[in-house]
Amino acid sequence: MRFQPVIGLEVHVQLKTDSKIFCGCSTSFGSEPNSQTCPVCLGLPGALPVLNKKVVEFAIKAGLATNCSITPRSIFARKNYFYPDLPKGYQISQFEDPICQRGWLDIQVEGQELKRIGITRIHMEEDAGKLVHGEVSGLEEGSGVDLNRACTPLLEVVSEPDLRSSDEAVAYLKQLHQIVTWLGICDGNMEEGSFRCDANVSVMPVGSDVYGTRAEIKNVNSFKFVKQAIEYEIQRQIDLIEDGGRVVQETRLFDPNAGKTRSMRGKEEAHDYRYFPDPDLVPLVIDAAWVEQTRQELPELPECRRQRFMAAFSLPAYDAEVLTASRELADYFEACVALGANAKAVSNWVMGEITRSLNDSSTSIGTCPISPRLLVELLKLIDVGTISGKIAKTVFDEMWRSGKEPAAIVEEQGLVQVSDSGAIESIIDEILAREAGQVEEYRSGKDKLFGFFVGQVMKASKGKANPTVVNELLLSKLKG
Amino acid sequence: MDIVDQSIHELHRSLKAGEVSSVEATRAMLARIEAVEPQIGSFITVTAGQALADAEAADRRIAAGRMDVLTGIPLALKDIFLTEGIRTTCGSRILSNFVPPYSATSWEKLKQRGVVLLGKLNQDEFAMGSSNESSAFGTVRNPWDTTRIPGGSSGGSAAAVAARQATATLGTDTGGSIRQPASHCGCVGLKPTYGRVSRYGVIAYASSLDQVGPLTRDVTDSAILLGAVAGYDPKDSTSVNTPVPDYTAVLTGTVKGLRIGLPREYFIAGLDPDVQKAMDAAIETYRQLGAEFVDISLPHTDYAVATYYLIATAEASSNLARYDGVRFGHRAEEASGLLDMYTKSRSQGFGAEVKRRIMLGTYALSSGYYDAYYVKAQKVRTLIMQDFMRAFEGVDVILTPVAPTPAFRIGEKADDPLQMYLSDIFTIPVNLAGTCALSVPAGFSSDGLPIGLQLIGKPFCEETILRAAHAFEQVTEWHTRKAVI
Ligand SMILES: [Zn+2]
Numbered sequence: 001m002r003f004q005p006v007i008g009l010e011v012h013v014q015l016k017t018d019s020k021i022f023c024g025c026s027t028s029f030g031s032e033p034n035s036q037t038c039p040v041c042l043g044l045p046g047a048l049p050v051l052n053k054k055v056v057e058f059a060i061k062a063g064l065a066t067n068c069s070i071t072p073r074s075i076f077a078r079k080n081y082f083y084p085d086l087p088k089g090y091q092i093s094q095f096e097d098p099i100c101q102r103g104w105l106d107i108q109v110e111g112q113e114l115k116r117i118g119i120t121r122i123h124m125e126e127d128a129g130k131l132v133h134g135e136v137s138g139l140e141e142g143s144g145v146d147l148n149r150a151c152t153p154l155l156e157v158v159s160e161p162d163l164r165s166s167d168e169a170v171a172y173l174k175q176l177h178q179i180v181t182w183l184g185i186c187d188g189n190m191e192e193g194s195f196r197c198d199a200n201v202s203v204m205p206v207g208s209d210v211y212g213t214r215a216e217i218k219n220v221n222s223f224k225f226v227k228q229a230i231e232y233e234i235q236r237q238i239d240l241i242e243d244g245g246r247v248v249q250e251t252r253l254f255d256p257n258a259g260k261t262r263s264m265r266g267k268e269e270a271h272d273y274r275y276f277p278d279p280d281l282v283p284l285v286i287d288a289a290w291v292e293q294t295r296q297e298l299p300e301l302p303e304c305r306r307q308r309f310m311a312a313f314s315l316p317a318y319d320a321e322v323l324t325a326s327r328e329l330a331d332y333f334e335a336c337v338a339l340g341a342n343a344k345a346v347s348n349w350v351m352g353e354i355t356r357s358l359n360d361s362s363t364s365i366g367t368c369p370i371s372p373r374l375l376v377e378l379l380k381l382i383d384v385g386t387i388s389g390k391i392a393k394t395v396f397d398e399m400w401r402s403g404k405e406p407a408a409i410v411e412e413q414g415l416v417q418v419s420d421s422g423a424i425e426s427i428i429d430e431i432l433a434r435e436a437g438q439v440e441e442y443r444s445g446k447d448k449l450f451g452f453f454v455g456q457v458m459k460a461s462k463g464k465a466n467p468t469v470v471n472e473l474l475l476s477k478l479k480g
Numbered sequence: 481m482d483i484v485d486q487s488i489h490e491l492h493r494s495l496k497a498g499e500v501s502s503v504e505a506t507r508a509m510l511a512r513i514e515a516v517e518p519q520i521g522s523f524i525t526v527t528a529g530q531a532l533a534d535a536e537a538a539d540r541r542i543a544a545g546r547m548d549v550l551t552g553i554p555l556a557l558k559d560i561f562l563t564e565g566i567r568t569t570c571g572s573r574i575l576s577n578f579v580p581p582y583s584a585t586s587w588e589k590l591k592q593r594g595v596v597l598l599g600k601l602n603q604d605e606f607a608m609g610s611s612n613e614s615s616a617f618g619t620v621r622n623p624w625d626t627t628r629i630p631g632g633s634s635g636g637s638a639a640a641v642a643a644r645q646a647t648a649t650l651g652t653d654t655g656g657s658i659r660q661p662a663s664h665c666g667c668v669g670l671k672p673t674y675g676r677v678s679r680y681g682v683i684a685y686a687s688s689l690d691q692v693g694p695l696t697r698d699v700t701d702s703a704i705l706l707g708a709v710a711g712y713d714p715k716d717s718t719s720v721n722t723p724v725p726d727y728t729a730v731l732t733g734t735v736k737g738l739r740i741g742l743p744r745e746y747f748i749a750g751l752d753p754d755v756q757k758a759m760d761a762a763i764e765t766y767r768q769l770g771a772e773f774v775d776i777s778l779p780h781t782d783y784a785v786a787t788y789y790l791i792a793t794a795e796a797s798s799n800l801a802r803y804d805g806v807r808f809g810h811r812a813e814e815a816s817g818l819l820d821m822y823t824k825s826r827s828q829g830f831g832a833e834v835k836r837r838i839m840l841g842t843y844a845l846s847s848g849y850y851d852a853y854y855v856k857a858q859k860v861r862t863l864i865m866q867d868f869m870r871a872f873e874g875v876d877v878i879l880t881p882v883a884p885t886p887a888f889r890i891g892e893k894a895d896d897p898l899q900m901y902l903s904d905i906f907t908i909p910v911n912l913a914g915t916c917a918l919s920v921p922a923g924f925s926s927d928g929l930p931i932g933l934q935l936i937g938k939p940f941c942e943e944t945i946l947r948a949a950h951a952f953e954q955v956t957e958w959h960t961r962k963a964v965i
Contacts, residue, residue, distance in 0.1 A: 039582050043802045045570070046562045046584060046681040048716050078798050080845070082822055089801020145806065274845035276854060279688035279795055281717050 001242070003203040005234045006211050007169050008161035011176060012154050013186045014127065014194040015058045021126050021153035022049030022092065029192070033132065033146035041151035043087025048280050051076075055153040056099070056284065058185040059124050060294045062155055063100030065179050065301055066119050070291045074099045076124075076281040080274040084145050085129040093156075095275040098123035099284065105179075106303070107171040117172050118160030127152045155185075161200065161211065166230040170223050173197060178302055182327045190221050197226055201233045202247065212237070213247040217261050220254050229254035233261050305330055313343035322351050328365045335372035341379045349375060353396050369403050370396070378406040391415050391463055419466040421473060424457070427465070428473055431456045442478055453478070483508040484644040485962065487697040488704055491647055492549045495542060502542065502552030505647075506535035506596050509554045513598065513645045516965050519626050522640040524559045524617045525567055526599040534596040541594050549704055551594035556646040558637045559600040560607055561587050561692075562681040566597075570683045571605040571615040571633075574803045574810045574829025584681025585716070586650065586692050586709040593708060598646050602636030605831045606800065607657055607685040609633050610903045613894050614833040621890070622664060623963035624929055628887040631661030637695045638665035642930075642963050648696040648705055652682060654689045655788050656882070656907025659919040662695050663882035663932025666921045666961065668702045668949065669695045671907075673939045674914035675720035677706075678713030684799040686792035687718075689911040698959050699920060699950040703727035706942060722940055730943040731950040736770035738948060741875035745781035746906055752885040758923030758931040759881055762952065766879070769951055774875050778867040783860045784909040785901055790844045790857035791912075797841030803829060836897065861912050868913040868936075877948050878936040880906050882919045886929035906934060915939045920949040921958035930958070 020027055023040035039047035063070050077095035100122035106114050129147035157176060163169045177195055181188035188195050202214035217233055220226045232254075237247050252261040300308070302324045309320040309330075323333045329350070336346040354375070358365060378395060381387045387395060387410055398409045410416055418424060431453065432439055442449040457470050483505050486494065494500045510528050517523060531554065538552035559569050562580040569575045583591070591597075604614040612620040612635025620635040622628040623643040630639040634651030638661030641649055651658045653671035662669025670693045677692040684690060694705035707728065712721040740763075747759070763773065805811035805825030812824030830838070844853040871878060883903055893900045910917040915938060922933035933952070937945035953959055 042807060044580065044582070044808070045568070045575070045578070045683045045802070046580070046679075048680050048718075050715060050717050080798050080801060082801065082804060084804075084806050084818065087802060087807060089804060090798050272847045274798070274842065274847070274850075276794060276798070276845050276850070279686075279718075280684075 002206040003234075003238050003241075004206045004208070005164060005230075006161050006202045006204060006214075007163035007165075007230060008200040008214075009159045009163065009169060009172065010198040010200070011157045011159075011173065012196045012198075013062070013157060013180050015055055015153040015155060015185055016187050017052060017054045017058065017153055019052055019054075020151040021052050021055050021124065022151055025151065027152045029148070031148060033144065034148060036148045037150070041087065042147055043089075049092060049278075051281060051284065052153065055124055056286070057294060058153075058183075059099045059122060059155055060286065060291060061183050061185055061298060062157070062180060063103065063122055064291070064295055064298055065183055066100070066103040066105055066122070066157070066176070068100035068103030068119060068122060070286055071097055071099055071101055072286055072288075073097065074284045074286070076278045076284070077275045078278045081271060083128070084143070085131055085147075085150070087129065087147060087150055091126060091128065092278055092281070093125035094123035096277075099286070105172060105175055107168060107175055109165075109167045109171050115168065117162045117168075120158045120160050122155055122157045125154050125156060126150070127154050161202075166227045166234070169199065169230055170227050173223060173226060178325070182299065182302055184299075184327075190223075193221060196221050199226065199230055199233075201230055201237070203234055203237045203241070213249050215247065215249070215261070216251045218251055218253050218264065225254060225256050228256070228259055229261055232259060236261065299327060302327075302330075309333075313337065313347075315343060315347055319344075319347045319351065323347060326365065332365050332368065332372055336376050339372060339376040341376045342383075345379055346375070349379070353393065357400050370399050374399060374406065381406055381410060385417060385419060385466065386410060387415055387417050388463070388467055391417065394463075415464060417466050418461055418464045419469050421469055424461070424465050424469050424473055427457055427460050428453075428470075428477055431460060432477060439478065450474070450478070484512045486647065488553050488648055488701040489549065491553055495552050496547065502535040502538040502554075502596060503532060505552065506531050506554045506598070509598055509646060512643075516623075516643050516645065519621060519965055520623055520639050520643045520645070521618050521620045522602055522636040522643060522645055523556070523599045524569055524571070524602050524615075524636070527566055527597055528599075530566065531596050531598050534594075538594045538596060548593055550590065550708055552596060553647050554596040554598050555590065556598040556601050556637070556640055556649045557587060558603050558634050558649065558651045560603060560652050560683045561600075561650060562683070563587055563597070563600065566600065568600065568683070569617065570607070571603040571617060572829065572831070572834070573616040574826070576616065576810060578809050580681075582681060585678040585713045587681065589709055589711075590650075601634075601640055601649060601651075603651075604633035604635065604657075605834050606683070606796070607633040607652055607654055607690075608796070608833050608837050610656070610660060610900050611888070611890075611893065612636065612661070613890065614831055616831055619890055622887050622929075623965055624666065625887070625927070626965075627889055628929070629664070629890050631664035631883075631887060633657040633661075634669075634695065635661050638662050638667055638669065641665065641667040641695050641697060643965060644962075648694060648701050650692060650705070650709070651695050652685075652690055652692055653907075653911065654685050654691075654792060655911050656904040658693045658695060659882050659907050659917060659932065659934060660904060662919040663934075664887035664930060666930030666932075666958070666963070667695050667697060668699055668918065668920050668959065669693065669932075670702045670706055670918040670942070670946075671910065671916060672706060672710065672942055673720075673916040674911075675718055676916070676940065676942065677709050678711070678716040678719045680713055680715040684795075686795040687799060688795060689788075689792055691911070699946055699953050700728060700731060702918065703731060703946050703950075706946075720940070725943055727943055727946055730947045732947060733951050733954050734770075735766060735948050735951045738766075738771040738877065738944075739774055739875045740766060740771050740948075741774050741776035741871055741878040743776050743778045743781070743871070743878060743880060745778050746880040750884070751881065752925070754886065754923070754925035755881050755884065755931055759879075759933065762922045762933050763879065765952060765955060766948075769955065771948075776871045776875060776878065778864075778871060778909065780860060780863045780867050781909055784864055784912060785905055787857045787860045787864065788904075788908045788912060789840065789901060790853050791861060793837040793841030794844045794854050794857075795841065797838045797845065800830075800834070800838055805829070833897070864909055865913045868909075868915060872938045876938070877945055880934045880936065882906060882932040882934045886925045886927070886931055910936055916942045916945060918945050918949055920952060921961075922952070922956070923958060924961070
């Protein structure tokens with residue numbers, strides 16, 4: 001029997017607000033345990049939550065960017081369970097009437113058609129704190145609780161079970177990841193857990209329309225692991241069924257070292273969260289004007305921008321895709337074009353030297369030492385023939401190091417291209433005289449030696465000779 | 481008049497005239513507390529040192545000419561209000577060692593006015609009770625008859641006013657917890673409209689019902705204290721941003737043309753004859769003052785108690801989850817592992833009534849029961865709210881008894897939670913409707929026990945019930961009587 005996997009994803013997106021969702025404490029990381037807390041996020045008696053409006057704004061943005069409708073009156077609910085990292089004994093979340101509902105994303109898996117994936121809902125909630133074991137000074141034995149992270153804002157984005165392969169799941173995740181970072185509402189750091197994913201996986205016989213029993217795989221924190229975890233889980237379920245077993249509904253944890261999922265029996269068993277509307281928070285009313293204003297402020301989304309780059313700048317699809325990998329990169333590209341540079345030339349440089357140098361130095365385009373203006377200056381020097389494309393790469397490296405103007409570097413290092421045919425001619429003459437044997441061979445039909453002569457000339461001119469002029473002169477001289 | 485017998489506005493006059501200092505008034509109060517506390521038990525914590533320091537500061541402020549009506553007045557707070565640096569127990573063992581790092585907004589507001597804090601008052605544990613018998617810090621006795629309960633849950637707050645242990649007090653009211661003890665102890669108790677006073681820093685019992693209010697010697701004091709604590713608080717999302725009127729300015733003494741509704745569901749057979757008599761007399765008094773009476777119906781009254789015990793306990797079961805022994809409060813010694821620590825800390829820390837309500841509420845929210853209990857209760861709550869709104873289309877205030885009987889004996893209903901729950905039958909609907917009501921002294925039983933009259937007002941129309949109660953007070957002498965201890 002052949003099986004069809006069915007996958008739905010729940011993604012937790014940590015929002016990049018300055019303060020927490022229900023109190024004024026800072027959301028920044030790395031400070032002393034429990035130093036960024038107050039009565040509200042410590043869950044002290046008498047403390048009450050007050051909703052951070054910025055979180056709502058971010059949630060509306062996420063909803064609009066994923067084609068959701070924004071709920072005019074949404075409700076916060078308490079999810080009740082005991083755990084030491086959950087100070088109030090309940091998490092404030094949304095259950096009925098979440099802020100965003102019924103959206104979708106179109107995903108593209110290479111070699112396949114565009115596919116629309118439904119988004120059931122997006123809701124706002126607070127994060128929990130974390131337990132620390134022994135690694136904190138002053139904690140001699142046992143476990144401690146650090147509540148700095150408690151009450152930081154999260155969005156949970158829940159997809160429909162529309163995904164049918166691990167590749168589709170990864171494509172969906174990557175697109176969602178791109179959107180939330182593009183919107184500037186999440187830093188997208190998966191290692192630190194700013195963007196984390198639970199996957200619901202089941203299998204059913206091909207042709208069936210009844211979903212199998214699903215397992216939920218918790219907290220998978222990289223695209224690679226998502227793919228691995230889903231593939232492992234699909235195979236595990238198929239093997240189980242083919243061996244006459246039955247898939248049980250359970251929560252499983254992905255172990256990246258073993259590349260396997262394993263059951264988390266016990267912890268999640270039959271939890272009754274006793275959701276009910278939080279009486280401390282009034283219903284969140286979002287009027288159409290607010291939604292409209294947010295819509296106006298929404299940046300051009302990656303998909304739109306990709307299409308526009310292809311249409312307006314005649315870029316190949318590949319270039320447009322690469323240049324819209326992040327909003328900052330696309331902004332950089334457009335800033336260069338706006339300064340009058342040729343779009344394809346800019347694209348080549350951004351995809352080539354810029355990307356290489358960024359990778360080598362592990363920085364991002366936001367902190368690129370070469371501003372769009374400087375890059376355009378460099379391209380101009382090539383255009384007008386002051387330097388060759390090859391020399392330009394040398395100049396580029398120096399610009400990256402020193403941040404100097406390209407013209408100044410060319411000047412200082414004497415890199416101006418030599419186009420004067422007289423000067424080039426004398427170099428050629430010298431070389432042809434020196435390499436008389438090779439000249440003979442060339443003239444007797446060994447055309448491939450032409451490259452050798454070009455190389456010698458360029459070497460002698462320290463790369464500054466204009467390659468076009470060199471080619472012309474060499475050809476005529478070699479003819480004899 | 482003896483200092484301890486004076487109301488806020490009377491003591492204010494004495495302080496202003498220089499006839500007495502705040503330190504003297506405070507010493508007199510502390511002496512009174514010491515003298516009668518063994519018989520009454522109103523206080524969980526007496527903050528004598530703090531009180532004298534507050535009083536000295538108040539005297540300096542008075543000397544500098546920067547006094548207002550509350551400066552130098554010795555008050556006490558139900559132990560449900562968080563007071564920075566002063567132990568706050570909520571009447572529970574689980575908080576017996578809890579010293580809060582911040583203060584309730586209502587207490588902050590009073591502090592800024594220069595009041596003197598005498599201490600923290602006894603109450604039913606987590607405000608769950610109608611008799612003050614569920615406190616982990618002992619039963620409070622009714623100053624009018626120390627074999628009887630003072631009412632609850634703000635039993636200490638009412639008894640302290642009646643026993644002259646504080647000039648006035650603050651309490652909280654979730655289902656009658658200010659009005660019922662005020663009625664039983666012969667003082668004025670006001671439950672403001674939900675959202676009128678900030679709940680920030682007030683330990684939550686049932687968040688959608690809890691409201692802060694004053695317990696005082698007379699209506700004028702009630703108006704003064706309400707004005708001091710009322711108002712929007714950005715720290716409480718459920719507080720409402722409407723202007724706070726000068727409540728004392730509306731105490732004109734006139735009720736001519738006031739339309740008073742008498743709900744037939746509240747004047748039932750089985751009402752204590754002394755209570756019935758007091759109500760009849762009050763109605764006659766108002767008639768003579770020129771008020772008009774209208775028979776009204778609040779048809780869903782019968783469902784109020786059941787509705788209340790589903791919603792309040794559901795919210796409480798969640799509100800009390802934070803008392804887990806992890807960050808503050810009682811933690812059981814010798815627990816083996818996390819679950820054992822939770823279980824033991826909570827088993828040891830909570831009393832029987834609190835456990836009962838946590839279990840009731842947990843049940844009402846459980847999957848499979850949620851719709852039948854919690855959701856249905858919310859629907860009935862809406863109907864009860866609509867009852868009141870419809871009634872208020874034709875009347876300005878509604879007059880009812882506060883409680884079906886005067887104060888019962890200590891222990892009388894302790895083993896019968898249902899009977900206990902029914903003693904709040906007339907006060908609970910007001911909390912469910914979210915509107916305002918007060919209790920004002922309206923007579924005494926044949927045994928000499930105070931009987932209160934409840935006036936229910938439209939939402940955010942506290943001034944109307946205060947004006948009506950004040951007019952009644954002007955022509956009666958019930959509030960001037962004094963318990964002999
Ligand atoms: Zn905080």
